[in-house]
Amino acid sequence: xxxxxxxxxxxxxxxxxxxxxxxxxxxxxxxxxxxxxxxxxxxxxxxxxxxxxxxxxxxxxxxxxxxxxxxxxxxxxxxxxxxxxxxxxxxxxxxxxxxxxxxxxxxxxxxxxxxxxxxxxxxxxxxxxxxxxxxxxxxxxxxxxxxxxxxxxxxxxxxxxxxxxxxxxxxxxxxxxxxxxxxxxxxxxxxxxxxxxxxxxxxxxxxxxxxxxxxxxxxxxxxxxxxxxxxxxxxxx
Ligand code: AMP
Numbered sequence: 001x002x003x004x005x006x007x008x009x010x011x012x013x014x015x016x017x018x019x020x021x022x023x024x025x026x027x028x029x030x031x032x033x034x035x036x037x038x039x040x041x042x043x044x045x046x047x048x049x050x051x052x053x054x055x056x057x058x059x060x061x062x063x064x065x066x067x068x069x070x071x072x073x074x075x076x077x078x079x080x081x082x083x084x085x086x087x088x089x090x091x092x093x094x095x096x097x098x099x100x101x102x103x104x105x106x107x108x109x110x111x112x113x114x115x116x117x118x119x120x121x122x123x124x125x126x127x128x129x130x131x132x133x134x135x136x137x138x139x140x141x142x143x144x145x146x147x148x149x150x151x152x153x154x155x156x157x158x159x160x161x162x163x164x165x166x167x168x169x170x171x172x173x174x175x176x177x178x179x180x181x182x183x184x185x186x187x188x189x190x191x192x193x194x195x196x197x198x199x200x201x202x203x204x205x206x207x208x209x210x211x212x213x214x215x216x217x218x219x220x221x222x223x224x225x226x227x228x229x230x231x232x233x234x235x236x237x
Contacts, residue, residue, distance in 0.1 A: 047152040048073070048127035048237060051134070052229075053204065054160030055196040056189070057167035057174070058218045059225060063160070064131045066226050071233065074122050077131040078111045081118065083180075100182055103191030105135055105199060112142045119146055130154075136199050140206045156236045157207040158229055160218030164193060 048071065052060045061077070068075045082100065085093030092114075096106045115133055122128075134140040147153050162170075168189055175183030182188050207213045214232040218225055 047125070047150070049130070049147060049152060049154050050127070050233065051130045051154055051157040051207070052160070053157050053213075054162065054218055055164075055167055055200075056192045057171040058160040058162045059170075059222070060131045060160065062222060063226060063229055064129055066222075067229060067233075068129055070230065071127070071129075073127045073129040074125040075129050075131060076115065076118050076133065078106075078114060078133040078135075079131075081114050082106060082111075085114075101188070103182060103188040103195060105195055108136055108138045108142070111135075112139060112146075115143065116146055119150065134203050135196075137202045137206050140203050154207065154212060156232065157204065157213045158232055159204055159213055159215050160225070161215050162218040166219060167193060 050067075050073070052064055052067070054060055064075050064077065067073065082093065082096045086097050086100075087093070092110060096110060099106045111133060115130075119128070130143070134143050144153065168186065171183050171189045172186065174180070182192065204213055214236075216225070216228045216232055
């Protein structure tokens, strides 16, 4: 059933605040109603997209699992997608492995292509949680363009803050059970952290320009960190 009044467009536009949508106008509200009718199938207006950001070992994977369960988001981890390509022995996976084994970033065009396909494969998602992506300013710009094509955008970037020594300790511990070769060698771990500072930190600068970055304490219990993340999300929803 549809409650919209799509055909009525007011002659003047008066700025008002609609719950959760700042700076909309009366005209926008009418459009908004129209879109509710039109976009219900895809839920585009209701999409909430966030980036979980932080160095390797900052707990993005663990917290992502809890966040997607609470907020019903689709989890997109480029690390997981790349490991899947490697396990499937695809040419893309073989190419990516050469970089991953050295703790280096995989070329932008490879990961942007993967994310583009993943967005296309999930047309009904209520929103996406990007984990490990974007990792360069070029990836951030590409992501904004891809989301724009879907009439949506990044709502918030949650940046987990963890000290370097804690990261190395966590990654070596994870390497004992994860089976990930890039978690067992301390030189590779430090190379990944250096790569993060050299290239990935620029992504936070990119989103800071749009006032989208929230720093969240990434040390403490899993539940404490999760509570900090949820609080930041709820304030932006
Ligand atoms: P992660 O599981 O996110 O720690 O990623 C493991 C490795 O996959 C990284 O060290 C990179 O070599 C590669 N990787 C994952 N995501 C990206 C990305 N967005 N851009 C470039 N390389 C990536």
